[in-house]
Amino acid sequence: MRQKHQLLPALCFIAMLILLGLQVYWISKYYNITKQNFEKEVNLAFEDAFKKEFSLRADSIQHILKRRLLDTTLFTITSKFDKKEKKVIYTVGETKRPKDKFSSSFSLHDIDVLINKENKKQITTLIAQRFSELLRNEDLNNHIVYYRTQELGKYMVELTNKIEFDTTNLRPILNKYLSKRSIFVKYNFYAKQKDSTTNSSTFNQALLKKYPIITHSLPTYKHNPGQNYVRVMFKDPFPYILSNMWLILFSSIFLVFLIAFCLYYLLKSLRKEKKLSLIKNDFISNITHEFKTPIATTMLAVEELTNKTVRQDEEKATRYLKHAKNELKRISELTDKILKISLYDTENYKIKKxxxxxxxxxxxxxxxxxxxxxxxxxxxxxxxxxxxxxxxxxxxxxxxxxxxxxxxxxxxxxxxxxxxxxxxxxxxxxxxxxxxxxxxxxxxxxxxxxxxxxxxxxxxxxxxxxxxxxxxxxxxxxxxxxxxxxxxxxxxxxxxxxxx
Structure with missing residues (x-):
């Protein structure tokens, strides 16, 4: 029994260590998964913000191109009916160089009317809108400028150089996409002339220590050297990770402390019971001895009184009876004390004040x-x-x-x-x-x-x-x-x- 009592605390301690180890393992594993998810989310947010920033720049360039095409001092918009194709062909040409024009394939399928005095403003405005959309889709989206006319090509190059990528414009857009994902970790942009579009394995340890999460790079198509590729570098994402796993973390800590408390209380109760058992055994040993002595003395006195010779001797008989009476009184007092303690334990005893x-x-x-x-x-x-x-x-x-x-x-x-x-x-x-x-x-x-x-x-x-x-x-x-x-x-x- 003693070996079992000694073994139990050791088993409880080992169980606690195993439980603690498992909790640490699962928390660290969940931490790494959450960190990987953070890296994935910031990359998606960066891509979305990057596309949005480009879309806004393209909107601005498209709007300027539309106004440029409507400037009659620079461009003229004409129309003619193509009998072979059986549709109206619209042509954009330079005013100063009428031969420098573009009309090879530009047509509006939903508008098939010739330009005249009555509809000139309406149709030319619509053609300028559709032609600026064409320049956006074929040129801007592909980051290539086609010189459909010399004037238009030169102007588009100047315009794209003027309205080009800038991290100052990207930051508020990126903040918006990050906040949608509940990400509020501090970050900085990292721009280089040459870069890979994969991971951050090429970065030195000093930079990775300061910014442990770095997104993949995206091309900016800037004409200025040194900023052809851009990344976003995030500081330690611990606040984000904690916000996503605080419930698991604190529930695990609470569970460990609860089990530790239960084990502590169990061991304490077992030690108390063991101690009480030893005390009770000592009590039983003492009380047995206290009962045996007066009982043995009383039995001896009664046995002597069974002797006829002793009964005839009044002095001896009286002495033996006195011994028996005293020992029985001791037993009675001891029994009364034990019964009173037992009575108090039941809480049914009522005092009489x-x-x-x-x-x-x-x-x-x-x-x-x-x-x-x-x-x-x-x-x-x-x-x-x-x-x-x-x-x-x-x-x-x-x-x-x-x-x-x-x-x-x-x-x-x-x-x-x-x-x-x-x-x-x-x-x-x-x-x-x-x-x-x-x-x-x-x-x-x-x-x-x-x-x-x-x-x-x-x-x-x-x-x-x-x-x-x-x-x-x-x-x-x-x-x-x-x-x-x-x-x-x-x-x-x-x-x-x-x-x-």
Whole structure:
């Protein structure tokens, strides 16, 4: 059994380590998955923001191109019907160089009318809109400028150089796409003349330490050298990761602490039960011995009385009967004490309070114990002026008697006990101070527990049952009073507070 008790804490400790290891493993794994998801999300947000920024620039260029095409000092828009194709062909040409024109394939399928004086403004505006869309789709989206006319080609090159990619314009757009994904991690842009479009493996450790997450690069198609490719570098994404896994993290920590507390409470309870079992075994051993001795003495006396010769000797018969009576009285008193403790444990015992005279009862008990086999000196002082209190007389007597009995039983050869009656905050205090060897400090918190016996000097072992102070505790609880104990090598002081 002892080996099992020793093995159980070790198994609990190992189980806790395994549980803690599993929790750390799963949390770290989830952390890495969340980090990978963060990297994926910022790349998607970067791509979306990059496309959006380009789309806004293309919108601006398209709008300017439309106005340029409608400038009649630069361009003319004409139309003619193609009999072979059976549709109207619209042509854009330069005003100063009529031969420099573009009309090879430009047509509007949903508009098939010739330009005349009545519809010229409406149709030319629509043609300029559709032609600017064509330039956007075929030129801007492919990042190539086709010189459909010399003037138009030169102007588009100048315009795209003027309205080109800029991280200042990209930042607010990227912030918007990141916030949609609940990402609020600080970042910076990283632009280079030459770059790969894969990962960040080419970056040095100093940069990766400062910015552990770096997106793949995207081409900017800028004409200025040094900014042909751009990336976004993010600082440590721990706040984002924590916001996504805080529930798992804190639930895991709570679970670990809960299980640790349960294991601690279980082991504590087992140690307490083991300790109580040892105390009970000691009590049973002592009580058995205490019962066996008077029983054996009584049986011997009764056996002698069965002898006719002894019965005829009146002196011997009287002596044997007296021994039997005394031993049976001891058994009765011991049984009564055990039954009372058991009765108090059931909480069904009801005290019978009455007015009792304090000094009279204390003097009566002191007189009894002054006749002890030891040299006993007991002094009583009462300066409170209080003569009576409301309490159960029998229990009051038992509480006082148990304390004095302990002081004498565990005291030195010459016992001195000071009994002082004090008053304080609605309580009458009976204080008992002796000159005994005292109680070990580690035993003090347990001396009021049932069956508990404090450590004793091996040369002066006193037999007992560990019931006396527990009996006092039960009495004080029944009276809604209190009790305290202070002890050192010079003696012990025990106080009982009785409600007034």
């Amino acid at each position: 009455e007015k009792i005279e304090i000094e009279a009862i204390l003097k009566e008990i002191i007189d009894i114990y002054s006749l002890s086999e030891k040299d006993v000196k007991i002094t009583l002082k009462n300066n409170t002026g209080i003569v009576e209190i409301l309490a159960d007389k029998s229990q009051f007597q038992h509480a006082v008697a148990n304390i004095i009995d302990n002081a004498i039983k565990y005291g030195r050869d010459e016992v001195e006990i000071d009994v002082n009656v004090l008053g304080d905050s609605g309580y009458l205090i009976t204080a008992f101070k002796d000159n005994g060897p005292g109680i070990v400090k580690s035993d003090l918190p347990f001396v009021f527990e049932k069956f508990y016996r404090a450590k004793q000097n091996q040369s002066t072992v006193v037999k007992g049952y560990g019931l006396g102070l527990n009996y006092v505790k039960q009495i004080m609880d029944q009276h809604h009073g209190w009790y305290t104990i202070i002890s050192n090598q010079n003696g012990t002081e025990l106080k009982l507070g009785w409600p007034l």
